Amino acid sequence: MHGAGDVRVEDVPDPTILQPTDxxxxxxxxxxxxxxxxxxxxxxxxxxxxxxxxxxxxxxxxxxxxxxxxxxxxxxxxxxxxxxxxxxxxxxxxxxxxxxxxxxxxxxxxxxxxxxxxxxxxxxxxxxxxxxxxxxxxxxxxxxxxxxxVFLTGHHAAHMGGVAPGRTVTVIGDGAVGLSAVLASKRLGAERIILMGRHTSRTDLGVELGATDVVPERGAEGVERVLDLTGGEGSHVVLEAVGHMPAYEQAYGVVRPGGSISRVGVPQYEDAPVGFGSLFGKNVVLSGGPAPxxxxxxxxxxxxxxxxxxxxxxxxxxxxxxxxxxxxxxxxxxxxxxxxxxx
Amino acid sequence: MHGAGDVRVEDVPDPTILQPTDxxxxxxxxxxxxxxxxxxxxxxxxxxxxxxxxxxxxxxxxxxxxxxxxxxxxxxxxxxxxxxxxxxxxxxxxxxxxxxxxxxxxxxxxxxxxxxxxxxxxxxxxxxxxxxxxxxxxxxxxxxxxxxxVFLTGHHAAHMGGVAPGRTVTVIGDGAVGLSAVLASKRLGAERIILMGRHTSRTDLGVELGATDVVPERGAEGVERVLDLTGGEGSHVVLEAVGHMPAYEQAYGVVRPGGSISRVGVPQYEDAPVGFGSLFGKNVVLSGGPAPxxxxxxxxxxxxxxxxxxxxxxxxxxxxxxxxxxxxxxxxxxxxxxxxxxx
Structure with a gap:
């Protein structure tokens, strides 16, 4: 890649063994x-x-x-x-x-x-x-x-977030990582998987992979829909597969008290709300990072x-x-x- | 309390049963x-x-x-x-x-x-x-x-942070909650308990309650001391019992990759670093809140x-x-x- 939008296929010297561990x-x-x-x-x-x-x-x-x-x-x-x-x-x-x-x-x-x-x-x-x-x-x-x-990044989100049988999981983002997180959550036994995304072709695939509900709304409206779907209680686990601040804000809006937010979208921010009004007040656990x-x-x-x-x-x-x-x-x-x- | 520094003992009407559940x-x-x-x-x-x-x-x-x-x-x-x-x-x-x-x-x-x-x-x-x-x-x-x-707030920090046998725990803050977190960590089997505090009478009590090391330094110097004490690896669990931003910054400085920070000092901030350079990059888990x-x-x-x-x-x-x-x-x-x- 030579710059934004500039991808070229070039001939370069073949790589060789440089270290005995290579x-x-x-x-x-x-x-x-x-x-x-x-x-x-x-x-x-x-x-x-x-x-x-x-x-x-x-x-x-x-x-x-x-x-x-x-x-x-x-x-x-x-x-x-x-x-x-x-x-x-x-x-x-x-x-x-x-x-x-x-x-x-x-x-x-x-x-x-x-x-x-x-x-x-x-x-x-x-x-x-x-x-x-x-x-x-x-x-x-x-x-x-x-x-x-991609799949194991979704799995990492689900694993760190504590997805398990009986849990309600909300996945934010209908990209390939979000859909992988849906499949990983289903594999780990999640009872209910709410997929927040608004690209129908992607959320349709999300349903095939295990999503039980799709919420196309975003922001406050999206938060309200998820709270409605969970009897006002919120989601045990939220898997945030976007990395932008509005997705993070949605995450702490829909998470249940004592629940967890697991992030695998690389954060495009450094500072974010973590105080009494977001995470601390309801004992929310924040996890995630580059997937091992x-x-x-x-x-x-x-x-x-x-x-x-x-x-x-x-x-x-x-x-x-x-x-x-x-x-x-x-x-x-x-x-x-x-x-x-x-x- | 009638204002800053103004505590009075006053006669008020005795409370009575208002609800059948009282x-x-x-x-x-x-x-x-x-x-x-x-x-x-x-x-x-x-x-x-x-x-x-x-x-x-x-x-x-x-x-x-x-x-x-x-x-x-x-x-x-x-x-x-x-x-x-x-x-x-x-x-x-x-x-x-x-x-x-x-x-x-x-x-x-x-x-x-x-x-x-x-x-x-x-x-x-x-x-x-x-x-x-x-x-x-x-x-x-x-x-x-x-x-x-106070003790169960320290216990909550240790419990949410995953204190367990074999773990190195760093407690930030030598107030009553911090010292309670030391005792709670010892009770849960922590192998090593590093207490960050600089009031000798308090850290002395901390040692009696289970701290194995005391680090009076703060900020970058304090972080360096804890990293030295842990062979450069950092602490599996950090219990933050202060609530101010410098304590939070110390926490993500001393935590080990894949480790956890558990907060029970009520945060006197809403936004804090959580991106690649603080929590995300090393897969740090952030937990804590008002102790149940x-x-x-x-x-x-x-x-x-x-x-x-x-x-x-x-x-x-x-x-x-x-x-x-x-x-x-x-x-x-x-x-x-x-x-x-x-x-």
């Missing part, structure tokens, strides 16, 4: 993330472009001398962040805070919207899904690809492999790598919910 | 709360004074027609808020959000710094401690009195009655009701940690 992966499927749209809308024109993409499936091409869990030829999923998966924070299940971790497209680590990518900390990062690439059909590839970020995807893959994989859940349904468009600029454009214009890149 | 209690011990100091410092002079006090032990004097769990002559503890203890939020354990609940000293409900007080929702509110008034010595009365608010004391009394009582814990040690001064103005003055000047009122 792998190089040949990418098979990648995708465009809602978070990629932030620079797509606002990045200042730059002399050198930024490598993009952090969600991918691929086949290991080469490994460093100390890598023991994967070898060339292995089909792998990469979480959107890399990690050693052994440090104190990784052991706590917060791999996005790994002391040896980092993010694709930063420093000397390239992006996943590419033919080849260097994966640092390969042993801690790459996961073999338990199915051969040749045996995975398109729908399975799509679902496996969501374990790189690595912590959840093994738990969720069996449900994907068995077809019990199909998180890949959030993909509604496929482009070739050469056409990825059209993919960005379609997501930016909301013509596509989430775009897969075939490489 | 009780009238003859107060035996009351106390002055840190939160009473807010109006003591800032209240505008008023034509009519405000009834003060919300923590008390007493003997039931009269009950309304529908009250079944207490009768005249019973020795009782009152939580600082009243509640029906049967509504949906009470059943969730968040009695401070009770739909029929409220607070002493508001509307037609008087305060606990008085000879007699009307207790609404007596069945849901009053708890018999399982010891007769005549059998409770002064130290036991002091400890029972803390179950009205009623939820915890039965759980903690056996440890008080057996003498396993002595939360009443936070009281370091006793005044008669007629001298309560001196009690406020001593707490305001930090000459007293917490003042008990004998009635």
């Amino acid at each position: 792998a190089v992966v040949r990418v098979v499927r990648a995708c465009v993330c809602g978070s990629d749209l932030h620079p797509y809308r606002s990045m200042a024109a730059a002399a050198h472009g930024s490598a993009m993409g952090h969600e991918f499936l691929g086949v290991v091409e080469a490994v460093g001398a100390s890598v023991v869990t994967v070898m060339p030829g292995d089909f792998v999923i990469s979480p959107f962040a890399y990690q050693d998966n052994t440090c104190a924070f990784c052991r706590d299940g917060f791999q996005t805070s790994c002391v040896h971790g980092g993010f694709y497209g930063h420093g000397d680590v390239g992006g996943g919207q590419a033919e080849l990518v260097r994966v640092p900390q390969a042993d801690g990062t790459l996961v073999q899904p338990g199915i051969a690439l040749a045996d995975a059909d398109e729908a399975m590839l799509a679902s496996l690809l969501t374990l790189s970020d 995807v690595r912590a959840y893959i093994e738990d969720v994989l069996p449900d994907v492999l068995s077809g019990r859940i199909n998180p890949g349904r959030v993909f509604d468009r496929t482009v070739a790598l050469d056409d990825i600029a059209a993919g960005y454009q379609a997501m930016d214009a909301r013509e596509a919910l989430k775009v897969m890149v075939v490489i | 009780a009238v209690v003859r107060v035996v011990r009351a106390c002055v709360c840190g939160s009473d100091l807010h109006p003591y410092r800032s209240m505008a002079a008023a034509a009519h004074g405000s009834a003060m006090g919300h923590e008390f032990l007493g003997v039931v004097e009269a009950v309304g027609a529908s009250v079944v769990t207490v009768m005249p002559g019973d020795f009782v503890i009152s939580p600082f808020a009243y509640q029906d203890n049967t509504c949906a939020f009470c059943r969730d354990g968040f009695q401070t959000s009770c739909v029929h609940g409220g607070f002493y000293g508001h509307g037609d409900v008087g305060g606990g710094q008085a000879e007699l007080v009307r207790v609404p929702q007596a069945d849901g509110t009053l708890v018999q401690p399982g010891i007769a008034l005549a059998d409770a010595d002064e130290a036991m009365l002091a400890s029972l009195l803390t179950l009205s608010d 004391v009623r939820a915890y009394i039965e759980d903690v009582l056996p440890d008080v009655l057996s003498g396993r814990i002595n939360p009443g040690r936070v009281f370091d001064r006793t005044v008669a009701l007629d001298d309560i103005a001196a009690g406020y003055q001593a707490m305001d000047a930090r000459e007293a940690l917490k003042v008990m009122v004998v009635i």
